[in-house]
Amino acid sequence: MSLHYRKEFFDREYTLREAYGRLWKYARRYRLRIFAGLACGILTAGTLLPLYQVIQPTLDQVSAQERADAAAGGGRAGAEGPRAEKKPAAPAKQAEGRPAWFGKVESAAASLGFSMETEEGGISLALLAAVLVVIPLVALLRLVLVFLNQYCLTWSGFHVVADIRVDMLKHIQRQSLEFSGKIDVGQLISRSTGDPAQVQMIIQQVLMELARAPFEIAVSVGYVAWFAVANGMMPTLLIIVVGFPLFLLPVVALSRKIRKWTKRSLERTSVITSKIHELLTCVRVVKASDTEEMENGRYRELNDSFLKSTLRAVRLGQFVGPSVESVGIMMICAFVAWCFFAHVTLAKIMPMLAPLLIIYKPLKQMAQLQVQLETGRASLARIFSLLDVSMELPEPEHPAEKKTFEDAIRFEDVSFRYSGADADAVSGATFEIPRGKTVAVVGSTGSGKSTLAALLSRFYDPSSGSVKMDGTDLRDIATADLRRLVGSVMQETLLFNDTIEENIKYGTPGATHEQVVEAAKLANAHEFISAQPEGYARNAGEKGFALSGGERQRIAIARAILRNPPVLILDEATSALDTVTERLVQSALDNLMKNRTTFAIAHRLSTIRKADLILVMEHGRIVERGTHGELYAAGGRYRRLCDMQEDR
Numbered sequence: 001m002s003l004h005y006r007k008e009f010f011d012r013e014y015t016l017r018e019a020y021g022r023l024w025k026y027a028r029r030y031r032l033r034i035f036a037g038l039a040c041g042i043l044t045a046g047t048l049l050p051l052y053q054v055i056q057p058t059l060d061q062v063s064a065q066e067r068a069d070a071a072a073g074g075g076r077a078g079a080e081g082p083r084a085e086k087k088p089a090a091p092a093k094q095a096e097g098r099p100a101w102f103g104k105v106e107s108a109a110a111s112l113g114f115s116m117e118t119e120e121g122g123i124s125l126a127l128l129a130a131v132l133v134v135i136p137l138v139a140l141l142r143l144v145l146v147f148l149n150q151y152c153l154t155w156s157g158f159h160v161v162a163d164i165r166v167d168m169l170k171h172i173q174r175q176s177l178e179f180s181g182k183i184d185v186g187q188l189i190s191r192s193t194g195d196p197a198q199v200q201m202i203i204q205q206v207l208m209e210l211a212r213a214p215f216e217i218a219v220s221v222g223y224v225a226w227f228a229v230a231n232g233m234m235p236t237l238l239i240i241v242v243g244f245p246l247f248l249l250p251v252v253a254l255s256r257k258i259r260k261w262t263k264r265s266l267e268r269t270s271v272i273t274s275k276i277h278e279l280l281t282c283v284r285v286v287k288a289s290d291t292e293e294m295e296n297g298r299y300r301e302l303n304d305s306f307l308k309s310t311l312r313a314v315r316l317g318q319f320v321g322p323s324v325e326s327v328g329i330m331m332i333c334a335f336v337a338w339c340f341f342a343h344v345t346l347a348k349i350m351p352m353l354a355p356l357l358i359i360y361k362p363l364k365q366m367a368q369l370q371v372q373l374e375t376g377r378a379s380l381a382r383i384f385s386l387l388d389v390s391m392e393l394p395e396p397e398h399p400a401e402k403k404t405f406e407d408a409i410r411f412e413d414v415s416f417r418y419s420g421a422d423a424d425a426v427s428g429a430t431f432e433i434p435r436g437k438t439v440a441v442v443g444s445t446g447s448g449k450s451t452l453a454a455l456l457s458r459f460y461d462p463s464s465g466s467v468k469m470d471g472t473d474l475r476d477i478a479t480a481d482l483r484r485l486v487g488s489v490m491q492e493t494l495l496f497n498d499t500i501e502e503n504i505k506y507g508t509p510g511a512t513h514e515q516v517v518e519a520a521k522l523a524n525a526h527e528f529i530s531a532q533p534e535g536y537a538r539n540a541g542e543k544g545f546a547l548s549g550g551e552r553q554r555i556a557i558a559r560a561i562l563r564n565p566p567v568l569i570l571d572e573a574t575s576a577l578d579t580v581t582e583r584l585v586q587s588a589l590d591n592l593m594k595n596r597t598t599f600a601i602a603h604r605l606s607t608i609r610k611a612d613l614i615l616v617m618e619h620g621r622i623v624e625r626g627t628h629g630e631l632y633a634a635g636g637r638y639r640r641l642c643d644m645q646e647d648r
Contacts, residue, residue, distance in 0.1 A: 008183060010389035012381070016373065019380040023199070026163050030156040034207065037152030041211025044145045045219050149211055157203035161196045164383060168192045171387050177459045178419055179391040186274025191386055194269055195379040202376035209369050213362035220355035227352055235342070257316055268306035275302055280542075316371075393461055399478035405485050405566040405597065407470045409433040409456065414465035416451060424463070425451040427620040431613070435566075438598040440608035442641060443617035449601045451620075453569050456599055457486055469567075487565030489592070491572040493552040495544030500529055501536035503544075504558045511562055523558035523588040525551070550585060557588045568593065570600040605642050614638065 014022075027034060169192065172179075228237035279286060279295055286295055338344075414429040426448045433439045441449045454460050455467055458474045467474045474482060495503045504519060505511045516536065520526040528551055532538050544552040560568065570589065602608045609628045616624035616631065616638045624636050631638035 008187070008385070011385045012388075014377065014381045014384060016377055019377045019384065020373075022384055023160070023203075023376075023380060026160045027156065027203075029163075030159055033152045033156045037149050037156065037207065038211045040145045040149035040152065041208070042215045044142055044149060045212050045215035150208055153207040153211065154204050157200055157207065160203060161200035164199065165192065165196050168196070168383065168386060174392040175389070176391050176393050177454065179389070182419075184270075184274050186276065186278060187270035188386075190270040190273035191382050194273070195382050198379040199376055199383065202372050202379070206369060206372050206376065209362075209365045209372075213365040213369070216362040217359050217366070220359040223355050224352050233344075233352075265306065265310040265312075268302070268309050272299075272302050272306055275299055393458065393479070394475070395479060396476050399481075400472050400476050402469065402472065402477045402481040402485065405435060405469060407435055409567065409597070409599075410468045411452070411455075412466050412468065414452075414455060414462045414467060416455060416460060416463050424620050426455070426462075429465075429622055431615060431622065431625065433597055433599060434612075435597050436595065437612040438593065438600060438608075438610070439613045439615065440600040440602060440611035441615045441617060442602060442605060442608070442638065447617040448620040449617055450571060452617075453488070453571050453599060453601060456567075456569060457488060458482055484563075485565055486567045486569065487560045487563050488569040488571065489553070489556050489560050489589070493544065493549075493556040495540040495547070495552055495555060497542050498540065499537050500540055500555060503540050503555055504536075504562055506559055508559075508562050515562060516558075519558040519562040520554075522561050522591045523554045524584045525554035525558050525588070528554075553585050554588055557585070557592055561592055566597060568596045568598045570598060570602075572601050605645055616641075 172188070172192070225237060228234060275298070279299075286292060410432045411429050414426060415424050416426045417424045429448075429452060431439065441452060443449055451460075455462060456474075458467075458479070461475055469477065469482075469485070496506065501513065501516050504516050513536070517526060520529055520536075529536055529538070538546075540546055540552075540555070544555070547555065570593075600608055600611065608614060611628070614624075614626060614628060614631055615622050616636075618637065624631055624634070624638055626634070632642060
């Protein structure tokens with residue numbers, strides 16, 4: 001068994017700009033919430049500025065107090081008396097180097113009748129009271145802003161991903177059966193559920209960090225630049241500007257490898273989902289073959305492979321943070337060493353070091369942001385690759401409305417070849433199905449019978465020729481109208497994991513319970529349904545496995561009776577049933593076929609003896625046609641098929 005991911009035929013790579021540009025098209029409808037979240041993040045970052053502005057006057061005040069204490073001590077030692085020197089230059093020193101806003105605030109406070117400082121230069125009681133009120137208010141404001149930032153962006157992220165999931169399902173459902181035959185269902189499930197979940201997490205984290213971290217960095221760096229210019233410290237600023245980009249080196253070096261291993265991890269997740277889907281679908285075969293342990297071993301191998309690739313991506317992602325930390329520590333050490341040799345005092349560099357230390361966390365977040373962007377890019381590439389594939393049958397720009405079936409269906413020299421096949425599945429088929437008549441098709445496996453039915457349902461379009469209903473090409477009829485006119489009962493009946501009543505009503509949601517019961521009676525299903533305590537509320541189980549094959553078939557017939565389509569396709573509807581069940585189902589089919597135009601495919605020729613026209617197919621061609629009596633009397637291929645079944 002291969003452990004490798006099978007790359008789908010539509011997979012492709014997208015640049016970072018392409019991937020997130022497409023994502024923005026989904027996010028744009030929620031832009032008001034997104035911008036509100038971003039604005040709250042910006043305002044949250046702005047609360048750092050007052051903190052930085054307080055650092056310098058605080059340091060100046062401490063320095064001035066120390067100088068005043070030293071001067072007072074020196075005066076007492078000189079026996080000049082306690083009042084000989086009374087803080088001769090403290091006020092001037094305190095004002096020196098303070099930011100411009102300090103003087104303005106001091107003047108505003110004086111006009112309100114209180115001072116920000118005591119006579120000794122300390123903090124006044126009025127200022128302390130103001131601080132005790134203002135700081136809690138600022139903290140509360142910051143809390144509200146953080147909440148709004150996170151909630152608005154999380155809300156937007158959930159809605160964006162929900163829209164992506166809906167679009168993915170709609171897009172998959174639009175594709176033709178040719179697409180369904182080419183893809184791995186399990187991997188498609190993983191791509192449709194796991195990848196959007198990954199994008200959802202990325203959106204929330206990336207947007208929240210983009211809303212705060214860049215602005216916190218901008219505020220901090222802006223303050224450092226302003227302080228350096230205002231205090232004539234241009235060489236120091238130059239060193240910071242040159243050294244700052246070094247933070248990005250680990251991110252740049254590891255981002256490509258992170259994307260590679262993240263993509264590989266997502267691919268292995270698809271393989272695991274595919275394997276689980278396969279095992280659950282084939283559970284009866286596994287149990288009948290007693291291969292549970294073998295399958296457990298295979299799954300363990302897949303899981304180990306997934307674990308290795310995931311841990312590789314995690315190791316690389318986790319290495320980014322410590323790398324940025326190491327670069328930052330080395331830069332700070334180098335900066336302090338330079339200040340020592342350049343005789344720059346601690347009081348001068350502290351107002352610059354504090355913002356640089358505070359932006360460590362947002363810098364680390366920005367470093368992780370690159371990791372998250374690359375992870376999201378890998379998921380978005382898988383999502384948009386699927387959304388960009390186009391294998392749906394073309395819908396006419398101005399489709400013809402077709403509400404009723406009046407005359408006949410005609411195949412006119414129809415040929416069809418499956419993609420990648422070497423020969424036509426149907427070649428030159430020409431015949432007519434008049435309204436109210438039954439046309440049956442027989443032939444060996446692979447002769448093209450089911451392909452004719454698929455062309456009539458317009459699951460495929462002919463490679464050449466045309467299929468017409470009342471003279472209108474099926475390709476020109478609105479698909480919704482055609483689906484209402486043509487109903488099917490297939491050999492393999494798959495029901496939904498829902499109640500029996502909901503399965504019968506499927507496709508006719510407005511039907512009443514009485515109509516459901518009437519349809520079930522005509523399908524010979526009411527008796528076995530009513531025999532159970534739950535009755536019509538009984539759950540059919542996954543794919544209808546809670547019911548027998550004959551019961552599932554009669555539920556499907558009841559569904560077709562309720563839909564009441566004028567054209568009916570029966571694709572070997574009784575071939576897999578025992579004799580007793582076949583009689584019940586055949587009786588139900590007879591009720592279903594009354595007053596309908598029927599196209600029937602059958603292995604058991606006894607079920608089509610009354611057909612108005614029988615077509616015998618071989619290698620995609622119609623080799624015989626006529627009624628049962630005519631074909632049997634001719635002694636050709638049809639008679640040999642009848643004789644072979646009678647010998648059984």
